Structures are given as structure tokens and as C-alpha cells.
Amino acid sequence: MSISISAKAQNETLDQKLSATQFSIFCALFFVIFYNSSFFETVFALVDYSTLRGFIFIANISLVLWLFTSIIISLITLPYIVKTIFPIVFITASIVAYFMDAYGVVIHRLMIQNVAETDFSETRDLFNMSLVLYVVALGLLPALLILKIKISYEEFKTECWRKTKFIAIAFIGCLALIMSMSMDYASFFRNHKNIRQMANPLNFIYAGLSYAATSNKIIEVKPIENDAAINSFGKYLAKPTLFILVVGETARADHFGINGYKRDTTPLIAQQNIINFPKVTSCGTETAVSVPCMFSALGRSGYSDSKAKSQEGLLDVINHAGISVLWRDNNSSCKGTCNRIAFEDMQRLQIPNICNDRECFDEILLHFLDEKITAENGSKVIVLHQKGSHGPDYFYRYPDDKEVFTPVCKTNQLQNCTTEEVINAYDNTIRYTDYFLNSTIEWLKTKSSQYNTSLLYLSDHGESLGENGLYLHGMPYALAPKEQKQVPLFLWLSDDYAKANAINTECLKQNNTLAYSHDNLFHTVLGMLNIQTQIYNPDLDIVKPCRTSMGN
């Protein structure tokens, strides 16, 4: 008799089921405790928890986070959904927790877009053992537990009613908590608007839905103006123009020797007769924003991803004017800016000494470029899209013999290296970029008998290297530190180009301390190529004030 009773009790324990509401509450608590250390670190940094009021506020915001997470979890706690969606949510939350804890990143729609538009080599660059541990402990184990858990659901109507009641009560609870300390919340959010982008898993669920809502639309690309043509000035130049636009990656202005950095990271371009612009800001803090923005006529204030994708950009206008354009890429892609022009993916090539089994160094962008030039007559624009200083594994971006600053951080877990090692590795990438840019200028010089040659170099965004605990880039623009927004920009003009286009280079050098931005690129390039079109805005052309003659 006693044996059968204890066997029954054991069976009941095994069969014990959680109601859907209980599951939502426990699951939310688990998320709040184990996946939100960055969230709480920020809260503790901003609130004085030694005072009673501060302590109560922290308790209050923790409860609000728990209740709000419970509401969202309860919305997806449905038969069949739990066993399929929740394992994915846990694994994603573990990856998100790793990147927030390790690099101080926050999760927003553009970050999701960046992830969606990245390629295998960029993903591989981020892979390491700590990430594996996070995924196993906070992703796979909870996912397995979810598959084992039994949840009891009531009959459909009763379940709906229960859920509605729970959500209503939790929502009122949230409101009451917030209202009870509304002043504290107001000042807290004023100082830290992006805290909601740190609440895991709400941040990526919201960002993912918002990205899905905007990215699936079929976009018709409209021509911006059909009037692009070479102006009367450009038509009568004795030689065609060969213009190279180098799109840099993750290069921050203050680590360039030519911008006054304490280290000589740019010894070679400093010897070239360049016109340097030290005060330039980027359109975004990540490639997925900056690159489409700088090639669009929208400018930073008018830019949105959907607007940029639905209209033609700089390269289309150049093409319409009859100049051939080639985009050579050693990065993940041109982010839609080169969809209607010639494109060469250079990072997949296998050229000894320039490429290894993981990637190619930026020199690959010059490989067989001579052959591309002899193919057609007329003016040409070549865009070279660098891998540049893409992190976190900066040490992979340059060949061993170009390692000048040591010791170097040799892992993608930057938080495990000293600041000095991280900066050394990063500075080596800038120094290699200097070598690459110098080689490009030297190559252009070899074409100067056939063409009027010129080059413009501009980086897409900067990089945080541990300042205030931040690494990498991609912070929301309004909150991003200057390190992520200030980018290098310089021009190199051959003597023939400057002379033929009536450009006073000394005048440009005097204007170089004015503040410029990515907004200037579109109009400066059109001006430099003597393209006339309604969309050209001479006020944004950096070179125009120093031209003594121009057809526009």
C-alpha cells in the first residue's frame, strides 16, 4: 500500500504541469535575472542605490521589466508555439546577452539589418569560446528544458480570458509602478533613452519585428533625375577622367597621423600631395546606414533605409551621364548602392600572398586593375570598398610584415586584452590602410598620361576602442560617442586633373578646417566629374569654392 502511494506521488511530480500564465511569469523572471546584466549594470551606474529612493527605484524598474517581459512572453505562450519559437528565442537571447556584455552594444532595428546583411566572413570574425559558452549555458540548455516542460492549457475561450486578465493586471501593475515614481522615470529615461534597447529579449523581439515589417516590401527604384549629362566644361577636357573613390571601413579620424594622432599611422599618404579634411562626420554609425546614405542624395536628415532603396543614387547618376562605373568589393557588399552598375567581389579570390584561407587583404582591390582600364575608352569611376579596420579581430586585417605597433590583441574578445593591445592592433589596420591608399595613388600616377586622375577617400563610420567601456560601433546616432562618428576624408588630385578642372589646390587646403559630412560626398563627386543635373547642390560641393571655372 505504502509503495503504491509513493509511486503515485512520484508520477504526479513528473506529470506536474505549469499553467500558461505560470510559465510566462517564471520564464520572464529567468530572462530578467540571467540575460540582463548589461541592463542592470547601466541602471546601477545611473542611479544612486545607496539612497533609499534610489534603492526603491531600482526595485521598481526591475519589477516593471519583469511584468513587461511576462506580458510579451504570455502573448507567445501558445500551444505548439512554445516548443518551436521559445528554443529560438533562448538561443538568440544568449547571443544578444554575449554581445551586450562583451562589447556594450545595444539592439535596435538597424543592428538587426546589419546582421541580416552581413556575410559569412564577418560572422566568423565574431566567433569565439565565450560566445559558445553563452550559447550553451543560456541558449541550448534552457531550450532543451523548454522541450521537456509540460504546460497545461485550458479550453480555448477560458485560456483567452485568463490571458487577457493576466495581461490587463500586469499592465496596470506596470503603470502603477511607473506612476508611483514618474519623476524618477522621467529623469532616468531622459539621461538614458536607449535603456529599452538593453532589455533582453524584448529588444531583439521588437527590433526583429520592426525590421521584418520594413524589409519585405517590394521596392520600385525610381530615377532621381533623368537629366544627368557632362556639362560644357567637362565636354572639352583634353583627357578623360579616371576617378577613384575609396570607401573606407571603420576608420576613425583621430587615429590618422595626418589628423594629428600622436602615432605616425599614415606616413605614406602624408608624403603625397593630399588635401586632408580633418572635421568630417558620418551619416550613420554602421555600414548598413552609412554606405547607402553617403551614396544617396537624401543627406543625413532626409535619409531612411526605404527612401534610399527606392531611388537611384550617386553611381546611377554618374552612369546616366555616360561615365562607366565599377565597384570592387573586399567587404560584405555595396549595401544596394551598386545594384545597377558593374560589380566585382574581390574577397573570394585566391591570390597567393594577398589572400589566405579566411580573407584577402585590401591590396586585392588593385589586382588586375590595369586590365579593367584598357577595356573601354572614356572617363571612368572606380569605387574600392575596403575591409579596412573591421573589428573585432583587427589583427587579421593586415599581413604579418605590416605589424608595426606591438604587442597586439590576437583575439576577437577585446575585453580580454589590454587597451594598449587593442589600440595597437587597430592602429596597424590604419597603417595598412595608409599603405593601400598610397599604392592606389601610385597606381593612378601610372595612368596619368592617359587620364586626368584623382582620388577621394572617405570612411563609413568610426569605432570605439574601449572608451567608456564601449567597443566596436553601431550605437544609435544621437547617443553615439564622437569616436564612432568622426571619419577621415582626403582628396588626391593629379596636377593635370587640378589644372584641367581649374581647381586651386592651395585654396582647398585653406578651406580644409571647415566642418563637412557624408552629405557632401554626393555633390562633391558630381562636381568633380563635371556632371550637370538638377539634383546637384553646389553648396554641398567641397571643391566648388576653389574652382575658378566650371560649366554648371
Ligand SMILES: [Zn+2]
Ligand atoms: Zn562599416
